[in-house]
Amino acid sequence: MLKALWLAGCRLCNWLSYCNKLSDSHQINNEDALKNKLSVAASEKTKFNVIVPFSGGKDSTYALFLMKEIYQMRPLAINFDNGFRSEYAIKNLHHITNLLEVDLVTIKPDWGLMRKLYKCFLKYTGKFCTVCNAIGYLTIFNYVLQLGHLIGCSPLVVGAWVSKIEEQPDVYSFDMKYFINTIKEENNLYEELINNCFIDEDLLCALMNNPDPRVVTSYDESLIVNFIQLPDYLNWDIKKR
Template sequence: MRNYLGDDALKETIESFLQSNRNRNNNYDCILALSGGRDSTYLLYYIRKVLNLRVLSYSVDNGFIPYQTKQNLKNMADILNVKLVIEKNENLSKCIKHHFLSFIHKPSAPMIGLLCTGCRLMVTMFDDFVERSKVPVIISGGNPMDTTTSFKTLIMAQNPNILKENSLLLGYLFEAIKNPRWLLNYTCFVTQFKEYYFHFRPQKKFKNILDIAPYYDYIKWDEKKVVSTIKNELGWEENMDAQSSWRGDCDIALLKLYLYKKMLGFNDRDEALSYLIRDGQISRDEALERLEKEGNIHEKKIKSILDSIGLKLSDLKIALETSKI
């Protein structure tokens, strides 16, 4: 059983750091990157209501944020009386059609992850915002369930036993050789390269910045507590198209869940429920029952997503059937 440091220790750590940092924005105590999903939403509530700190929240609109997520963001900012800054990023919108057409040309499970190329670069936007805002404490919403070794990394790596950048790069190059269409759009190829470089190469470290991920050291991530709190206190609602409280804050994420399920027979939801079993939060029977409901994304939603970018569900179905031969 892991011992967590607790609320008081977290608040003391933040306040002590703020006292030692004089050249800062005195209007806020911390910054939170907010997706509108359940984990970052709970952290916003926790920081504001439990720790009673002044938080500046930041979000990026990638062009595929569902209506319900946008409503949740607005509602939580209003209820908690926090400033929410939303910036737009078009990297995903510019490349999704090219990447999807490349995928259906020769479907490959390892390359499903590239459909959201552009989103990882949004972290650089957050870094720039942190520098501009002069708020020296960053609260991160990652949790142990999200950062366990993912099957998506394993299937891309040339050698799954060596999960280093070279093995993943070789895996990507192997896939690109099999299907060179991925490389034929200059803008999207450059975006792919930038994402690889950003994700696996050492990034600049902020000076005099405290970056804290509360779910790791200070508070236990408890799914039932997280979901019940944000629904009851903030009026947070699930994206009904997602069939779950998780992974419903981006339409492309839903598209990827659908494709992994079709090609591999499982997706992120299977992996997440497995973590909850191991962590003692749910039983195996409960996980199987939830998987019946949460494991699949309805084709009606997939058709809607593809229609919005000028693509056809029928073409995807033909490509997936052909790939089985």
């Protein structure tokens, strides 16, 4: 039984009902600080100087547009396939990246493993969205780290998530320790996870020491991921982007 996700009278789940109660815009203006960070990233003589996690939705599409067309960066779009992407979303991924002439990488973990993780969370917590968050961060950050080793620097990761929408404890958690402790309830599931080629155990351990993977200041120096979110620097219209 789903304990955390329910349908309201308007046929919206509690997550969307919560979002609809928020103000339309996330007001902040710190563009000078953003430009400084992008200037440092742009100085790297590599094919890609920013990486944009890209779902094909309006926020990540806008972030990709800003990086390529407005700030003149050289972005790489990276998509995490959680097993629930719609045909429309997949078409939009390719349409937008073709339109912007941006390279796209899609990471798709083994579906058998993902099903076990979803099943485990439903069994022990009544929720499953935490799996998407945890595996999404693990796979994307691991890819960024591996790319950094190849090009000799850590590329800047530019997200488009507004923290007041992301942080919904009744729906999901960003706490990696909570994620790991939950899957350890199921025999051999943790071992199967760390044997997956998309998961780096050192990164996993570093994330477990940090309750929020979006905050990277306490990572081991060899596991630094330079990660910023555009709504922390720019005005962001939550419903219209």
